[in-house]
Amino acid sequence: MIDKWSEEFNKTFSVLREESTPWPGRDEFRSLDEWNAMLVHKLLFNTVLLWIYCVVGVIGNSVVLFFYTFRIKGKLEDRFLIPHLAFFDLLATVFTTVDKTLDNVFPVTYPNYLLCQFSNFTSRVFAATGDGILLLIAFQRYHRICRPFQFQRPLPNDRICVILMFAAAIVLNSPVFLFYELHQVHLEANDLDIVGYRCDHIHHHKQFNDLMTGYDVIVFVLIVVVMVIISVLYILIARAIKDSAIKTSKNRKQSIDVISANADYVTSDPSECWVKSTADDQTKNSEKSIRRNNSSAISLGRWATLTTTLRNRYQTNRFSYMFMTIALLFIVTYIPSNVLKICELHHPDMWTELSHWKLHTYLFFRQVYILNHVVNPFIYGLFDSGFRRNLILFFRCSNNS
Numbered sequence: 001m002i003d004k005w006s007e008e009f010n011k012t013f014s015v016l017r018e019e020s021t022p023w024p025g026r027d028e029f030r031s032l033d034e035w036n037a038m039l040v041h042k043l044l045f046n047t048v049l050l051w052i053y054c055v056v057g058v059i060g061n062s063v064v065l066f067f068y069t070f071r072i073k074g075k076l077e078d079r080f081l082i083p084h085l086a087f088f089d090l091l092a093t094v095f096t097t098v099d100k101t102l103d104n105v106f107p108v109t110y111p112n113y114l115l116c117q118f119s120n121f122t123s124r125v126f127a128a129t130g131d132g133i134l135l136l137i138a139f140q141r142y143h144r145i146c147r148p149f150q151f152q153r154p155l156p157n158d159r160i161c162v163i164l165m166f167a168a169a170i171v172l173n174s175p176v177f178l179f180y181e182l183h184q185v186h187l188e189a190n191d192l193d194i195v196g197y198r199c200d201h202i203h204h205h206k207q208f209n210d211l212m213t214g215y216d217v218i219v220f221v222l223i224v225v226v227m228v229i230i231s232v233l234y235i236l237i238a239r240a241i242k243d244s245a246i247k248t249s250k251n252r253k254q255s256i257d258v259i260s261a262n263a264d265y266v267t268s269d270p271s272e273c274w275v276k277s278t279a280d281d282q283t284k285n286s287e288k289s290i291r292r293n294n295s296s297a298i299s300l301g302r303w304a305t306l307t308t309t310l311r312n313r314y315q316t317n318r319f320s321y322m323f324m325t326i327a328l329l330f331i332v333t334y335i336p337s338n339v340l341k342i343c344e345l346h347h348p349d350m351w352t353e354l355s356h357w358k359l360h361t362y363l364f365f366r367q368v369y370i371l372n373h374v375v376n377p378f379i380y381g382l383f384d385s386g387f388r389r390n391l392i393l394f395f396r397c398s399n400n401s
Contacts, residue, residue, distance in 0.1 A: 032109060032194055035187055039107040042356060046363045047104045050097045053370050057093030060377030061086045063391070068380075071390045079319075081140065082380065084162050085133045089373040092126040096370055099123040108196025113182045116199035120180050124173040125166075130373060132165035134330055135226055137323050138233040145320060146240045172219070179212040201344075213345050220338050227334070230327045237320055322383035329379070330372050337369040 040047075064086040068079055099119040102110070110116055136158070183200035186193055201212055340362070354362055380387050 032196055035194055035196065036107060036109045040105060042359070043104040043107065043363075045360050046367075047101055049364070050100050050104070050367070050370075053374050054093060054097040057097075057370075057374035058090060060374065061090035061093065064377045064380055064387075065090065067387060067390055067394075071394070072386050079384075080158060081133060081137050081162075085130060085137070085376065088126050088130040088133060089376055092123065092130050092373045093370065095119070095126055096123040096373070100367060100370075103199055106198070108185055108187075108198055110182055110197050110199045113199075116182060117177050117180050120199070121173055121176045124176060125169045127369070127373065128169035128173060129162075129166045131223075131226060131330065131334075132169060133162060134323075134327055135230060136161050136165065138230045138327060141237055141320055141323055142233045145237045172222075175215050179215060216341065216345055220342055223334060223338055227331050231331065234324050234327055238324070241320065318383050318385075322379060325379050325383070326376055329375060333369045333372045336365040337367065340366045 065083055068083045068086065072079065099122075102115070102119055140158070179201055180199065182197040185196045185198055187196070381391070
């Protein structure tokens with residue numbers, strides 16, 4: 001029995017030890033295809049997760065694009081940029097998940113360097129354009145909330161800004177065609193040096209490597225600058241909303257105090273008449289009862305007024321809250337991704353040295369920025385009552401037909 005337990009323990013320990021190495025079972029590899037097949041299996045969880053992102057993002061952004069373009073009317077200035085953002089979120093979701101899936105399906109047998117460059121370029125361009133539209137929305141909300149009496153940009157200018165954002169994204173990401181290529185990876189097994197190719201930065205040219213590092217640092221700095229600008233603009237917007245709420249509350253409080261004073265004045269006459277017709281103890285009890293009823297009515301009135309005020313304040317600023325949430329999601333998802341991207345510059349083969357679940361944890365945070373393009377439709381549904389109402393009405397009509 002003890003020998004059997006010892007044998008089982010040794011088997012379990014050997015499996016765990018193999019999983020902690022970069023390429024478990026590497027001595028069994030006799031060809032590049034076997035190596036690639038093992039890596040495809042190892043990356044399967046991440047591939048499934050990418051396609052969940054793709055399905056959810058395509059369905060959600062398609063619904064948003066359809067409803068905000070054809071079904072929802074009114075407040076065009078608040079909703080104008082939402083279809084544009086949904087369009088580029090849709091393209092960014094598709095091309096980014098396809099790009100990362102190709103990396104998982106051909107981890108060491110990438111078929112063509114042109115495919116490598118094109119897939120990286122398109123995914124970067126559409127993602128960068130969507131991020132640029134978030135910056136444009138932040139400026140639009142700032143002018144609308146903090147500068148309401150200044151000249152507002154007409155809607156055609158916003159279309160021109162979107163086109164300029166797209167052109168800037170193309171120019172900014174064009175160096176991808178210089179710095180991305182098929183990168184050699186090696187595996188020594190069975191006295192063989194198996195050579196594979198993966199789509200990655202160029203590491204074997206010293207000159208290009210330095211230029212690529214500088215380019216990635218510049219892109220990282222630009223993303224940080226965009227995050228800071230968006231954060232500052234929404235902080236100013238939040239402060240303006242708060243100041244407006246404080247001013248409105250003071251005005252309402254003054255109105256309630258006037259109403260309360262008038263109520264006390266009105267209730268003074270009946271109490272005086274009561275004093276003339278009854279004893280003093282009955283007069284005191286009646287006065288207390290009347291004042292208690294008045295104070296209860298005033299408290300209920302204040303609570304109802306406060307509730308109405310909060311509801312009206314939310315309805316008035318719900319688009320600002322919605323875009324604040326989207327901007328916050330953008331910042332939260334891009335920080336870990338770009339930090340890991342900078343780490344890869346110093347350690348490009350990091351992913352090959354991680355065990356199974358460490359690798360998937362690393363890939364999740366490296367690719368978490370995709371959620372920035374996937375989750376936005378749910379945020380629209382959470383804050384925009386017009387979108388929810390039209391969506392529910394559409395499905396009810398579909399079920400009835």
